[in-house]
Amino acid sequence: MEYRELKVNLPKSGSDDLYSLLELLQVAGYYEILFDGDAPKEPEQGILKENTNIRIYLNTEEIQKEIQILIFLKSNFPHNSNYETRNIETRDYEEAYKEFYKPFSIGKKLWVIPTWEKDSEITKALWQHNGGIPLYINPGVAFGTGHHETTKLILERLDSLTDEGSIFQSACDLGTGSGILSIGLAKLGTKRIFALDIDQNAVKAAWSNWQENDFSKDIKFTVEESGLDNENCLKDEYDLAIANITFAVLSQNIRNLAKIKSKRFIFSGIITEKKDEFLELLKTNLPGSLLHSHEWNEWWVLDWVKH
Template sequence: MRYREIKVSIPKDFAEDFSALLDEWQVAGYYEILFDREEPRKPGEEIISDNTPIRVYLAEEDTASEAKIWIYLQTVAAENSFAEARWIETKEYEEAYKEFYKPFSVGVFWVVPTWEKEDWEKNKVPERKDSIPVYINPGLAFGTGHHETTRLVLSRLGSLSLQGKKVADIGAGSGILSVAAAKLGTSKIIAVDIDPNAVRSSVFNRDENEITNDLLQVEEGGFDHPLIKEEEYDLCVANITFAVLRANMDRIAALKTKHYLFSGVITERKEEFLELLKTEVGGKLVYEDSKNGWELIEWIR
């Protein structure tokens, strides 16, 4: 089987909306490339680009989504975007992310690719002895841990007292946040994602970290999943784009929790999101952090 790989570089102001559209179109997969420019640097341009590089993967028969991508880029950023496409085989599709994914630390955690797990456990480096390893194979689900939103949540999770707490992870992606929470002594985690690829990735990573299904249950779904709607939680984590959060404010308000941790909101939308929380959910901001234009918002009601 073949896949269509489209390398996209888009102004960061449009990246969130573009990602939301990719979710809506249900493409086979996509992720940001954090350490690689997809287009050559223009004369006089700064080394750090204002564009966000994204790789999109389409099933061979999905010609409609490719057309939509080209139309969108020409419509919103004809002069500032860049894209090129190629055919790749299944193995390339599955292995594409590995060249960009190496172990790194964030807060109390070390995030380690699953294919380096054995070597990591054999080599007991002193500076790592007090850290918590989180073994992740992201596949094509969002959640390598490299993205600022994931780093922000991981860092904050390590500062919270989660011993014996029940947590909901909505938009789990690779399951990285659920796995991290499970290693902090939580009593139960329900992780949901609307993408079947993400569900498979979360289950794989749960098992790689030797976490039981009784502790971390992974389901396909979103804010309207019965387990999310009906059960009570000590903490709800949602690392999801502002567009999706805004569209689900009524469901967020209906969740049976007093404690929320949001990421995925860009700085330009922060005040708008806080106002939505204030008017539709109620409560107050208790902690915030930011990284490279992305916001972390901890909210209690």
């Protein structure tokens, strides 16, 4: 089987809008290249680049989706984006992102490791040094490779809370994506986790990634395809609820969030310009106080407790 590969370069500030479009279009897959050794360097380019490279994969007959992506680029970034296209075989598509997805650490203890490198001696040495905890992830097509600021912010917060002695026995993971946050929770001591996502590919990816990791039999993980009005989620009590979801989705579902039986919430996916508005929503619908907040590249993690 052939796929259509789009090599896209655009300002990093526009990547999240592009991701939203790709999720709406339900493309076959996409990933961000954090370092491209083959890409030509810009004049006086430093370590950090304003632009980012993204690979997008479509079925070859999905011409309309390709046109919509190109319209997005030309409408929003007419002078500072570019793209190339080609047809590739299935094997090329499945192997493509592996070249760029390497093990990396988050916080003091966590190591995100691609599943195809879990038995590597070098990889074992990385996470075993200083008692590292491995999270084995195959990024596939689901959000949550661990590279995005919002994912890192939540994992760093969970890691630091563990250092402080806070262990959450139960948790719900709203918008689980690849399942990386659920896996992180379980590796840090959570015994019961309920996860959900509206994307069936994400649900499959989360379950597949969960099975790639080793857990004791007393840890229970459930993942379902649904929105935030999931009855199975709302009927149980949790020590913690986590949500790495955009402000738009959270604000539209604020009443469902208020129904979740948890006093502790950790949110990410909130950009600086929406932070104050979101906090007001929380004060009105989930009365409580902000325990902790931290910003990274204009993304925030907010640790909230209901009173």
